[in-house]
Amino acid sequence: MRKISLLTGLLCTLFFIQCKKEDIKTDFTALCKSYFADKSALNPVDATVYGQNQYNAELLFEMTDSHRKAQGNFFDKYEKAIADVDYSELKEDEKVSYDIIKWEVSIGKEMLKYPTNLIPINQFAGTHLNMGMFAGGTSSQPFKTEKDYRNFLTRMDKFSVWIDSAMVYMKKGVRKGYVLPKALTLKVIPQFEELITEKPEDNLYYSAIKIMPADFPDAVKKELAAQYAETIRRKLVPQFQKMAHYLKTDYLAASRNTSGISSLPMGKEIYIALAKSWTTTEKTPDEIHELGLQQVAKLKAEIEAIKNQVGFKGSMKDFLNDLRTNKKLMPFTTPEQVLAHFDSIYNRIRPNVGKLFSVTPKTPFEIRRTEAFREKSASAEYIQGSADGTRPGVFYVPVPDAKTYNVLQDEDLFLHEAIPGHHYQVSLQQENTALPDFRKFNWFGAYGEGWALYTESLGKELGVYTDPYQYLGMLSAEMHRAIRLVVDTGIHTKGWTREQAIQYSLDNEAETEASIISEIERYMAVPGQALSYKIGQLKIMELREKAKKKMGSKFDIREFHKKVLESGVMPLELLEAKMDAWMGK
Structure with missing residues (x-):
């Protein structure tokens, strides 16, 4: 055997070490790809929103035992997978990916301890509302090819089965004491009733047929129209009727009179876990409540200063009531005027963006009115575009009554929901080819909502807030998020009633009573979500x-x-x- 020189041996050793590093890198890259693929398969509705079109015919049955078992297997798989990775050998950004997976797996396993699946429906968020948005034909579900139309036809069919599954688990929830508050059940009922139509052609789920591409062959158009009509008539409408009836009778009778999740079995523990999940911190509900009280007091003093600046001669309560009812702040008569107003805000901001941002997204952006079926109970929101830019990011504005639409917070609202808030943050993330896919298409409320709330403070540099009332609108919106810390923890850990939370909000912010009621009921429906905004904003600041x-x-x-x-x-x-x-x- 030939002897190996010391230099040759050293070179071989260095080559072996480098190969091991490359193996680790390749393994971790593959792990990230596998993680995203498995996560998308588990969450096909999210996958559609993120532009992963291979899942467009699938539907998430999130309440079922089988799905929760699949989730548990997913978390176990990746808990073991990252344990086998040598963290010290990863590059800095790979360490971030590792830490994100570790965090998601940990909180996911924690949440599976609790039977939150026994309340699969609420008025604010969920599969039934996502499906309605998709059905409108202009949201995340694509309707460009014949395959697209057939995908949604399959998804509609599965949705009819989903409704049965939801009722099965709602009935289990009734038996075990996991039910919605009565006030929320009353809001869900019309969401299904409004989908019950005599003619399929009048149904929301027929919307995409009315916008079929002109180049579809006539035979295909006719066939798809007939199949959509048949699915609506024979499958969806009967299921909507069944769900509406169940909600109005058995479920409403079983719904609880309490407002907070702490009244449920294990409710206190569930809320602690939800607060951790939404804020991505270890802050306790008591700490968050106290922080909220401090922020409310601080902002109240700033609003008082603006009250004096504009020359209002009354109490703070009078001032807030004036802001809610001042007709000068309700100048519109049509929804089109409201949308044009947001266009004007966009045009004022656009020339100033370069002062604060060196990188801006390529994804196009649009302003649209919220769909009629959900407009009454919806908040303004941003729905992200696709990573390839073929679907724009959309800022949805609900205008249930243009004559009572109040412009006080419009400049602030645009910064938060659109530019440079959610549209910049989400689009830049999706467009970043350096990130693994599971990070390009991901969401943490404290970061995402914290960023959007932070951007509200940038208005003066961006050319808005020149009117003291619009600056007041920004302070009022920040107050709104500070109040959330108080009322969300109050409702879910301190026994606050719905009415008590509504009154606290009325006493401290300028939102209309109708808007405040909708907001408080939102917090009742999605405990902890409202905490993410202020916690994230304060960290970024x-x-x-x-x-x-x-x-x-x-x-x-x-x-x-x-x-x-x-x-x-x-x-x-x-x-x-x-x-x-x-x-x-």
Whole structure:
């Protein structure tokens, strides 16, 4: 055997080490790809929203035992997979990916301890509302090819079965004490009743047929129209009738008179887990409640200053009532005027974006009115576009009554929901080819909503808030998010009633009573979600002030925003570590 020289041996050793590093990198890259593929298959409705069109015919049966078992298997699989990865050998951004997977697996396993699947429907969010949005024909579900139409036909068929599954688990919930509050059940009933039509052609689920591409062969058009009509007539409408009847009779009678989740079995533990999930922190409900009270007091003083600036001569309560009812703040008579108003805000912001942002998204953007079937109980919202830019990001504005539409918070609202809020954050994340897919198409409320709330403070630099009432609208919107910390924890951990929470909001913000009622019922339906906004915003503002202090004259707001956004959503602890590294802690 030939002897190997010392130099040759050293080179071989270095080559072996490098190969091992490459193996680790390849393995982790494959793990990330597998994680995203498995996650998308488990969540096909989310996959459609994210533009993963291979799942467009599938539907999530999220309440079923079989789905929860599949979730548990998924979490176990990736808990083991990341345990086999040598963390020390990963690059910095790979470590972020690792930490995100670890966090998601941990919180996912924790949430599976609780039977939240026994309340599969509420008035604010869920499969029945997502399906309605898809059915409108202009949302995330594509309707460009014959295959697209057949995909949704299959999804409609599965949705009829989903309704039966939902009722099965709602009945289990009734037996075990997991039910909606009565006030929420009353809001869900019309969401199904409005889908009951005598003629299929008048049904929301027929909408896509009315916008079929002109180049479809006539025979295909006729066949699809007949199949959609048949599915609506024979499958969907009977199921909508069945669900509406069940809700109005048995379920309403069994619905609870309490408002908070703590009245449910294990409710206190469920809320702690939900608060952790939505804020991505270890803050306790008591800590969050106290933080909310502090923020409300701070903002109340700032609003008082604006009250004095505009010369209002009454109490704070009188001022808030005036803002709700002041006809000067309700200048419109048609929904088209409301949408045109947002267009004008967009045009004022656009020339100033470069002052604060060095990178802007390529994804197109549109402003649309919220669909009629959900407009009465909907909030303004942003629905992301597709990563390839073929579907625009959409800012949806509900205008149930244009004559009572109040413009007080419109500039602030546009910054939050559209630009540079959700549209910038989500689009830049999806367009970032350096991120693994599971991070390009991901969401953490504290980061995403925290960013959107943070951007509301940028209005003056972007050319808005020149009117003191619009600046007041920004303060009022921030107050609204501070109130959420108080009322969400109050409802779910301190025994607050729906009425008590409504009154607290009326006493401290300028939202209309109807809007406040809708908001409070939203918090009742989705415990903890409302905490994410203010918790995330305060962290981003804290990091900005920390960077300015540490970096001094070298601080560049454009670079700060780029660094916050460039890696996509993540738990706040990971964001803080990333920003500390950037500012040279």
